[in-house]
Amino acid sequence: MCIVVVARDYQSVVLWVVTMRLDFTDALYGEVATCCLALETTSEKGCNFVIVESDSKPSYRPCSLLLYTNTHFRTSSKSKSLKVSCSVNEPLKVMISGAPASGKGTQCELIVNQFGLVHISTGDLLRAEVSSGTEIGNKAKEYMNAGRLVPDEIVTAMVTSRLSREDTKRKGWLLDGYPRSFNQAQSLEKMKIRPDVYIVLDVPDETLIDRCIGRRLDPVTKKIYHLKSFPPESEEISARLVTRPDDTEEKVKSRLEIYKQNAEAISSTYSDIMKKINGNRSKEEVFAEIDALLSQVQKDKEKTTKLEKPSLGSGNHLKEPSTSQDNWRGIPTRLNNIPHSREIRKYFYDDVLQATQRAINDGRTRIKVEINIPELNPEMDVYRIGTLMELVRVIALSFADDGKRVKVCVQGSMGEGALAGMPLQLAGTRKILEFMDWGEYGAMGTFINIGSIGAKEVDEQDDIFILVAPQNAVGNCIIEDLQAMTTAAGDRPVVLINPRLKDLPGSSGIMQTMGRDKRLEYAASFEICYVFRLLYYAGTQYPIMGALRMAYPYRYELYKRVDEPSGKEKYVILSTFPQRPSSDEINDAFLGITRDQNKKEAGIWGFFSSIFS
Structure with missing residues (x-):
């Protein structure tokens, strides 16, 4: 060059x-x-x-x-x-998101005219690739003709290919309508593709619905009108206007629901650069705010x-700016207040979901989640099965949104006669799952199905299996059914949510030693992708002394709860561990003993040991 x-x-x-x-x-x-x-x-x-x-x-x-x-x-x-x-x-790199009828298309046009960015729309890319008959386009066409979602890897390949062209490097880019899922966002992150700013057009639902159902299409000119804000120029045009199939109130509400789920899934990835713009104004007012925002971003760049x-011929070294690997926002407070607020539950659902997605994206196929907040602690009287079901629903819907077929499995009958029951905590959970709200776009029965734990529940079309709290009971062991199911699943991911696979006595009350080592080995073969456990004094559930957290692929983090003078509380990190810490390591961290010091056998923090037995 x-x-x-x-x-x-x-x-x-x-x-x-x-x-x-x-x-x-x-x-x-x-x-x-x-x-x-x-x-x-x-x-x-x-x-x-x-x-x-x-x-x-x-x-x-x-x-x-x-x-x-x-x-x-x-x-x-x-x-x-x-x-x-x-x-x-450096050229600007911008992502923009907005619900149907939020005015996103208009703002994209204004942004391109003002800043000269290359407008990249996934819909336009798909149509261009298909019409051009490229290899990617032909693959996408197969899925579209079959009525299936185009897989992430195909869409991501199209987007990254377009972003790598010379014009986008020179002019900058405006990415419209992508990413739409956590997996897509993480794919871009892994390739170091990140915008300078993530713009979200915020418009109330009632306004969006009114904008959509008021739209009319001129079949002759293909021009879009609105009965209130942009009426046709003549009676002749008005007489031939038609309503687009997607602009009925029912379909608009369904599209809004899907948009909200997609937007929520990626919000954590771009929370630090997200800028919400009030889109419930005239297009000129909206763009004036966007213009000021992007001008400031450009100035900051x-x-x-x-x-x-120092001398001729010596090398030149530039330092890459350090970036935080984990934008986690810390442990929520007031966790002993039961029931938990919606915000606290959502916090944990998102935390578990992101760790699970990262593990599966990295090729982990046998993983488990262990979350022991008060609402999910079977040892407490306040155990709420609904919270567990909500967690499972969040995980299942997220993968279904990415086009994966998810089988949610609950432990079934474990024997005959007097043993033809299931663990008490799971009684009725299958019915709860079947009657839960799985969205308005028909996920249940298509992308999400309910089944039992066992090899016979593994169907060829299933992509991921989520097992709800599988556990051994006295006289019955779930391990054999689990082994049969994971064998049938092959290399497809199997996720255990709060498993309890400790070896228990047989029906006679005597521990079964035959095959015990193999059972324990199998139970330990599932890799932990998420752990959250509150720490108390032994035999109590109050006060909370601290917490242990691990979210794949990061280290175990040990926190101490601290009361503040204002009456509030906070969690302060004490130490991190590459492996799950023992009770002694936790005691030492609370006592301030470094790992190379002699360990003390006594002390009030020794009470913690019982929670890991």
Whole structure:
């Protein structure tokens, strides 16, 4: 690639022009600085350099301003220590989200006109790939013709391919309608594709519904009108207007529900850069706020990077900015208040969901969740099976939204006669699941099905299996049914939610030793993807002393609950562990004993040991 370097003095008089060919994998700035040393005697005050990228053969006249437009270099008058300061105007990277009829299309058009970004819409990409007959398009067409959702990997491949083109690198991009799921968002994160800002157009449901059901289509001109805000120009046009099939109130509400679920699924990924814009205003007012926002973001992106070159030929090293791997917002408070608030329950549902999705995305197929908040603690009188069912529903619906077929399984009858029952905590759970609200778009019976634990419940079309609190009971062991089911599932993910697989006595009350080691080995073969457990004094449920948390793929985190003078409380992290900590390690952390000190056998924190027995 040809690089043209133009040197000007402070009166903009051209002093020197040079062309060179550079490989962008090399230290570009070091090469340019070396080349510019010839100018040091030209002016005692230094010179400005403009780098211009050219795809044509070397020439003294810049051919096209591409990647390094507005890049200015400055040399010092000291030849032994050359400093080059570079002010780079990087292009904007924007994501925008909005419900149907939120005005997103209009705002996208205004943004593109104002900022010159490349507008990337997944719908447009799909149609273009299909009509062009590309390999990706043909694969997508097969799913679309079969009435199935196009898989994430195909959609992501289309989007990333478009984002890698030269025009998007040069102009920046506006990504519209993608990602729509947590998995899609995480795929972009893994590829280091992240926007500068995530814009959400916020419009009340009643306004959105009114906008949709009031829309009319002119079948002749294909122009869209609205009976109130944008009526047709004549009676002739008005007479031929029709309602689009998707603009009935029932379908609009269904689309809004799907949009909300999708938006909620990805909100955690972009919470730190999310900007909500009130879309319940005129398009001019909405865009004025977006314009101001993007202008500020663009201004913030202008940065100065200083490179020092102590001697010719030495390498040039840039530090990558450090980023936080985990944007987790901390443990909620007042966890002993029963029932938990909706916000607390949603907090844990999201935390469990994200850890589960990360584990499955990394290829883990045998995983388990252990969450022991008061509402999900079978040892407490306040145990609420509905909370467990809500957690299962959140996980199942999330995977169903991604086009996966989920089988939710509950422990069935464990014998005959007097033993033809199930563990008390699971009584009636299958009926609860069957009568739960699984959304308005027909997920139940299609993408989500209810079954029992066992090999016969594994169907070819199932993609993921979620097992609700499988547990051994006195006289009956669920392990054999579990083993048969996981064998039948093959490499498909099996997720255990709050399993209780400790070995229990047989019907005679005597521990069954035959095969015990194998049973324990199998129970331990499921990898933990999420743990949350509150810590109390032994034999009590109050006060909460702390908490242990692990969310895949991060370490175990030990927290201490601290009362604040204001009467509130907070959780302060004490230590992290690569493996699940023992009771001794927890005691030592609470006592402030480092891991290389001698362990103390006594102390009030020794009471914690019983919770891990």
